[in-house]
Amino acid sequence: MTSISIAHRPASVRPSPSIAAKALVTKLRAEGRRIIDLTVGEPDFVTPRSIMDAAQAAMRAGDTHYTASNGTKSLRQAAANKLMRENGLSYTPDDIVIGSGAKQLIQTALAATLNPGDEVIVPAPYWVSYPDLATLSDGVPVVVACTEEAGFKLLPSQIEAAITSRTKWLVLNSPNNPSGAVYSIAELTALGEVLARHPQVLVMTDEIYEHFIYDGERAISFGRAVPALLERTLTINGVSKAYAMTGWRIGYAAGPRVLAQAMTSLLSQSTTCPSSISQAAALSALSGDQTFVVEARRAYQTRRDRAVSLLDAIPGIACRRPEGAFYAYPNVAGLIGRRTPDGTWIESDLDLSQLLLREGGVSVMDGTSYGLSPYLRVSFATSLETIETGCAAIARVVATLD
Template sequence: MKQEGIDVIGLGAGEPDFNTPENIIQAAYRSMEEGFTKYTPSSGIIELKDAITDKLKRDQALDYSADQIFVGTGAKHVLYSIFQTIIDPGDEVIIPVPYWVTYPEQVKLAEGQPVFVDTSFEQDFKLLPADLEKAITEKTKAIVLNSPNNPTGISYSALELKALGEVAIKHDLWIVSDEIYEKLYYGDKADLVSVASFGPEFYERTIVVNGVSKAYSMTGWRIGYAAGPKDVIAGMGKLADHMTSNPTANAQYAALEAYTGSQAIPESMYQAFAERMNRFYPQLEQIPGFKPKKPDGAFYFFIEAKEAAALKGYASVDDFVAALLNEALVAVIPGSGFGMPDYIRLSYATDPELFQTALNRIQAFMTK
């Protein structure tokens, strides 16, 4: 529609609307000038691994060595490598609903079986320990935790994370902890912890996943990492040897600068997202039929829109989303892709005034 000249506003972006900070761009440029354009080790350069271990120690009091770090071509590739390494055919992986769309597909690609456990608006879309316990069978191999969460923007508290981790440890499960939105958390900093930090048993069963995409606006550079037990990391490295070889060399040097250089721009991005969230959330509450949940991380609003669809005479939220696109010229993501078809996701990782215009269009659509 945009190619046809139609003025569509897209609120589906899963990436910051800022450019990569200049110091990071220049670091990549210098690396190319200095000849760092060749193959690197499949699981990443040692300088970047050391910077990641320093970051984990500094931010989350986690102690890792370089041979416990795997650097991949984005957090998505890292997650794929984890599932290919730890999952055997028929193994079950517990995934709380709503979920990022890629988790179940990657489990299936590893010939595993995704097991979905529902959450609700009333419980802040958080998995409860009792529900986790009920979902575990003799085939269960792992659980995926994503905090702050995509699509909801909701985060677990330290106590909530620990309670889920205790259930996983009791049943000898792997905990795949996707922490890619870690730097975009607006709540109590005392709760900004990794499940791996609660003690040796948690540490030994957790595989931490993170990267530079969201915090440093480097989605296109494709650098993510895993931190975990040496045998798992070694297995992921063997897989990379025959699947991708190394992550792009100059992107690794850019990521090195992200972790070791100035943090002023990432901090300003964080402040901008927090301001947008606080500006727009009250307006969403005023739109007829919208029932938003206030996020405490990431850059998404997850909104129950079943009543809005009914008010406009649509049988499903998917149909409502299509009408928003065609009539209001606003593109949002339907919740069906995240396992909750009565919801929609709006990304405020976009120009604030454009987002405001989109909200005005939605309001007009609902009230005309």
């Protein structure tokens, strides 16, 4: 048999835990099990009809060919208009890169800038892919734990302590997946004051959940809060979450032109360009009526309030109210060290998540996958009925613990 030698890169990264959880739910359902899925990191809504109509119109018009590697100029202009209109950030189309999802743009930016051994500061809890994407580009993720007492947010003293001569990037995600933490303008300004003393550090700000901030609050872009650092800030966003377009795979990045050009060069040799049809749909999303986003935010706030109320009422679970995104991140320290009816000890949040799936038929993510334990990530990007049924199942399993 032919022996295939695999390079170090696949072995250096983990498969995405959230994608693996989704695959497991699909597998168990195919086997006939009834699974309540609270892992999902995507809206349960259907893409708005006006956006689908725009895609169909593009196809009928023959807009089915390659585009520029950094995306169509019309979509880059729409992204620039959006960033000025909603975020107060001034960019031209040449400063913007369209990619096949925000994740691709994050990976491409890291690949374009990291040399072996360069460090990427990643506050925890973090989106599961940040450390692995840094590793994939021969970087070194430096994880900094952000405590619940600090609102799951990075403190200026922590970033000062984490920066070394090898630091290349700080990754900020606000609103945060999985905690729902949202940085205020004062908190971003304080971080900026530290970063100003370290000119070699670039800032990657992932704002994909910006439209889902609750209780009347609004998102503040890092570049708006700290304009002096805009020349070394890369703003990541996309249409997946805000417009229920996860399957369309369109993200956009805005930053220094030299970085945009380097990213475009890499993209030209990977995907060539994003889907022309999806770009037409994204153009409609960014330029069209925004009523859908407002209504989705309202629905998520109702779901958040219900999920937090139900989770917080379960003995052994304490659930902080997330300020944004569509996840709750309940503290399950009160359940660690307890015993199941068959005599198995719950030693971690991973043990607990597996127990909930096995005995309760409810799938949630463990906090270990997000770099901070002991927590669970519970998605409320699903119906109220599913939230209520899932939380009831969690309560029933917890009640059996000794």
